[in-house]
Structures are given as C-alpha cells and as structure tokens.
Amino acid sequence: MNEEYFHPAKAYHDADFMDDVSARPLRILAEYLKPETVFAQTHVRDTIVIFGSARIPSAEAASAALDAEIAGGGDVRSAERKLALSRYYEESRELAGRLTEWSKGLDREDKRFVVCTGGGPGIMEAANRGASEAKGLNIGLNISLPFEQYANPYITRNLAFEFHYFFTRKFWFVYLAKAIVVMPGGFGTLDELFETLTLVQTGKIKKRVPIVLYGSDFWDRVVDFQALADFGVIGADDLALLHRADSVDEAFDYLTAELTAHHLADPEPAM
Numbered sequence: 001m002n003e004e005y006f007h008p009a010k011a012y013h014d015a016d017f018m019d020d021v022s023a024r025p026l027r028i029l030a031e032y033l034k035p036e037t038v039f040a041q042t043h044v045r046d047t048i049v050i051f052g053s054a055r056i057p058s059a060e061a062a063s064a065a066l067d068a069e070i071a072g073g074g075d076v077r078s079a080e081r082k083l084a085l086s087r088y089y090e091e092s093r094e095l096a097g098r099l100t101e102w103s104k105g106l107d108r109e110d111k112r113f114v115v116c117t118g119g120g121p122g123i124m125e126a127a128n129r130g131a132s133e134a135k136g137l138n139i140g141l142n143i144s145l146p147f148e149q150y151a152n153p154y155i156t157r158n159l160a161f162e163f164h165y166f167f168t169r170k171f172w173f174v175y176l177a178k179a180i181v182v183m184p185g186g187f188g189t190l191d192e193l194f195e196t197l198t199l200v201q202t203g204k205i206k207k208r209v210p211i212v213l214y215g216s217d218f219w220d221r222v223v224d225f226q227a228l229a230d231f232g233v234i235g236a237d238d239l240a241l242l243h244r245a246d247s248v249d250e251a252f253d254y255l256t257a258e259l260t261a262h263h264l265a266d267p268e269p270a271m
Helices: 019-039 058-072 077-102 123-133 166-175 185-202 216-222 227-231 238-241 247-263
Strands: 048-053 113-117 140-142 158-162 178-184 211-214 243-244
Touching: 019 077, 019 158, 048 058, 048 077, 048 123, 048 185, 048 247, 058 077, 058 140, 058 178, 077 113, 077 123, 077 247, 113 123, 113 178, 123 140, 140 211, 158 166, 158 185, 166 178, 166 185, 178 247, 185 211, 185 238, 227 238
Parallel strands: 048 113, 048 178, 113 140, 140 158, 178 211, 211 243
Antiparallel strands: none
16 A cells, blocks of 8 residues: 555646546636637737638649649649639738728727637638738637648737637637628538528627628529528528628728728727
C-alpha cells in the first residue's frame, strides 16, 4: 500500500473527464462563455458576417493551378472553373476591406461593425484578409472538421475561436450580426443561409439584419426562391428577406445604407 500523500486532479484539469460524454454540458457552456468573455473584453458588439465556400481560391492561386494543369496535362476544365469562381474571393476581400474602412471612419465610438467569418480558407479567408488589410479587427469562428477546415492566417489572433459544436458556432454567427453577406458556397453555406432565413422569417431574430445574396449567376441556378413562393411554401413577402447584389459597389452601398438607417439611427448611449 502506498502511504504517500498526493493531489488528485481537479475535475476541470482532468482531460479524460473533460473529453467524456458526461462533461458535454461543460464543453457546450465553454463554447458559449469564452467568446462572450472575449467579445466583452474587446468591445465587439456588432458584426458583419460573410459566409461562403472554403473551396474558392484567390485569383493568384487559381491562375497558378491552371498553369500547372495545362503544363501537366491535367484537369484543365476543373482548374478553369476554379479560376472563374476566384472572382468571388477577390470581391469578398474587397468588400470586407471597404466595410472595415467605412466602420473605422464612423463617428460613433459605441458602434464598430467587425467582419466575422467561419475562419477557414476560401471565401472566409478572403473576407478576413480584406478586413486585415484595412487594419481592422476581424473574427474567425472556426469549426473542427476531419478535412479542409483550418484557421486562416488573417484572423485577429485573440478573435480566433475553434468550435466543436456547430450549434454554438451558429449562435455566435447570428447573435452579434447586424448584416450578413452570402457568397457562393456548398452545403455549409446553404445551411447557414437557410437557418438565418428561418430565424428571421419566424421572428426569432427581431433586429433588422439585411441579408445580401451575392452572385446572381450562381444563386439563380442553385436555389429557385421564386419557385418556393409560387408553390406557396413561403410567402411572397419572404422574398424581400434577401437582397441580390452582383458587384462590390452594389453590396457596399446597400449594406452601409441599411446599417446607417437601422443601427446608427439610435441615439448614442450616455457615457
């Protein structure tokens, strides 16, 4: 029998316990409390969320990949498709940069619209990159996946988060959002778009959140929203929940007008 005194590990320092199913409520709570604490410390209260595919490369990367496929006799058609899609990377980057510069120039100290993304590559990287190049704070809400998702290097370091649970990540996408831009994307982007639309349509989101659907060439083929209204499964007025944009200028002008009218019109709070 070992008669030496010892210190048992505290429960929250016990990795086996914290990883066990019985500690799931603690892990969920941690994914709520940590962002809440950091956002309070950094005075982040308003975000502009940009959703989009992790698989859309920059124009530079797409051009290099096409050259490599041509030289190697590879899948040129796929590389050409990626190059065409890369416009959305560059336009996300430009839009995020312009919105960041606009926000930094506001004369309201209590209002600062911070670009927020899913934190990964592709469109997410582009938006974080644009905000970073404009020397603004930006947020990355990354999710642990067995493939493709990693935190891009442009996220403000203390505003980079790693989530295990999709639903806690989605909460932080929406809770602080004052505007949302949806660039072309796959299942994940569609999930984020439709969950947001459902919350707005059902009144669970009561604040005004303009939703910009960017890129008619893509969205007109992927989702027929008019057909949903024609079949009567959504109301005709539900179509007004979405604003279409096909250029950075159009999206920027609409978003800044909406944010000014609905989130800057309130009186500045007393100090």
